[in-house]
Structure formats: structure tokens, C-alpha cells
Amino acid sequence: MTAEPTLAWMDRGQAAREREALIALLADSVDSGASVGFLPPLDRAEAEAYWSSVDAAMEHTGRRLLGLWVVGELAGSIQLQRAEYPNGRHRGEVMKLIVHRRFRGRGCARMLMSAMEGEARRMGLELLVLDTLQGDVAEGMYRKLGWQEAGVIPRFARVANGELHATVVFYRILE
Numbered sequence: 001m002t003a004e005p006t007l008a009w010m011d012r013g014q015a016a017r018e019r020e021a022l023i024a025l026l027a028d029s030v031d032s033g034a035s036v037g038f039l040p041p042l043d044r045a046e047a048e049a050y051w052s053s054v055d056a057a058m059e060h061t062g063r064r065l066l067g068l069w070v071v072g073e074l075a076g077s078i079q080l081q082r083a084e085y086p087n088g089r090h091r092g093e094v095m096k097l098i099v100h101r102r103f104r105g106r107g108c109a110r111m112l113m114s115a116m117e118g119e120a121r122r123m124g125l126e127l128l129v130l131d132t133l134q135g136d137v138a139e140g141m142y143r144k145l146g147w148q149e150a151g152v153i154p155r156f157a158r159v160a161n162g163e164l165h166a167t168v169v170f171y172r173i174l175e
């Protein structure tokens with residue numbers, strides 16, 4: 001088995017086979033204090049329900065789920081969703097970039113972002129949007145990767161200590 005990271009867009013079958021790893025990935029992220037929609041500790045039923053909702057989105061709305069494996073282990077994932085309304089079909093939302101703590105700091109997120117962007121271009125998308133908690137590692141990372149800040153929304157998400165925290169909205173025009 002190669003030590004080189006492997007990237008693959010999952011179909012629903014592969015996502016189902018990776019369900020346990022996806023749950024572990026989400027749980028690790030939430031438990032690390034990341035703002036990915038949930039508060040720690042992540043309940044297994046909540047994690048199950050979340051990945052079931054992703055499966056439904058893959059089936060009905062064309063949600064794309066990209067995984068990154070290192071020596072056969074799921075190290076990270078990211079999702080891409082084309083906007084549903086007719087006037088927004090050129091636009092995609094980037095969601096839930098997650099790298100397991102054991103694999104952070106070695107370029108996994110950079111690889112996921114780059115592959116995601118390549119696919120977005122192939123899909124004909126012209127604009128990508130995402131948001132991330134102000135002050136998080138991810139905020140600096142998106143800036144470094146060339147994303148533009150659209151603005152800051154205060155009191156956007158509750159964090160682990162119960163306080164409400166601002167989010168930064170980013171966009172990237174694909175030319």
C-alpha cells in the first residue's frame with residue numbers, strides 16, 4: 001500500500017463502505033473543537049444522521065464528496081454542492097473540509113482544496129463560497145490559498161464554551 005496520499009470522489013456505495021471512517025473523522029474534528037456544525041461531544045446518532053443526510057444530498061442534489069486516504073486510512077474529506085436555484089447553477093458551496101488530527105500539518109487540506117477546485121472547474125462552476133470561524137486555523141489557510149474575504153458575520157455559530165462566535169465568509173472566482 002502506497003504512503004502517497006490518494007484522492008477519490010466517492011459514490012454513494014463507497015461513502016456507505018467508509019461510513020465508520022467518516023463518522024470517526026467528523027467526531028475527531030468536533031472533539032478537537034472545530035466549528036463544523038456540531039458541539040462536542042459528538043453523539044453517534046447525530047453523526048450517523050449527518051452522514052445519512054450527506055448520502056441523501058448525493059442522491060438528490062448532486063452533492064460531491066471527496067476523500068483523501070493515507071496508507072489506506074481516511075485522513076480527510078471535503079464536500080462540494082452546486083447551488084440548486086436556476087440563477088445560481090454557476091455557483092458552488094464548499095463544505096466540511098476536515099482533516100483528522102493525526103494527519104494535519106502535512107498538506108492534506110491543501111490537496112483536498114486543490115482537487116476540489118479542479119473538479120469545480122470541470123463542473124463548469126465559476127464561483128465558490130464557504131465560511132469558517134473567525135480566528136480558526138482554516139481562516140488563515142483560506143487566505144493563503146488565495147480566497148477573498150466577503151465579510152464577517154458576528155454571532156454566527158455557537159462554540160464549545162457556549163459563546164457565539166463570528167464567521168468569515170470567503171469566495172473564490174474561478175477564471
Ligand SMILES: CC(C)(COP(=O)(O)OP(=O)(O)OC[C@H]1O[C@@H](n2cnc3c(N)ncnc32)[C@H](O)[C@@H]1OP(=O)(O)O)[C@@H](O)C(=O)NCCC(=O)NCCS
Nearest residue numbers: 029034097098099104105106107108109110132137138141
Ligand atoms: C483546517 C484543516 C482542514 C487544515 O488541515 P491540514 O491538512 O492540517 O492543512 P495543510 O497541512 O494542508 O495546510 C494548508 C495550509 O494551512 C496552513 N496551516 C495548516 N495548519 C496550520 C496550523 N496549525 N497553524 C498555522 N497554519 C496552518 C499552512 O500554512 C498550510 O500552508 P502551507 O502548505 O503553505 O504550509 C484542519 O486543521 C482541520 O481539519 N481542522 C478542523 C476542521 C475545520 O476547522 N475545518 C474548516 C472548516 S471550514
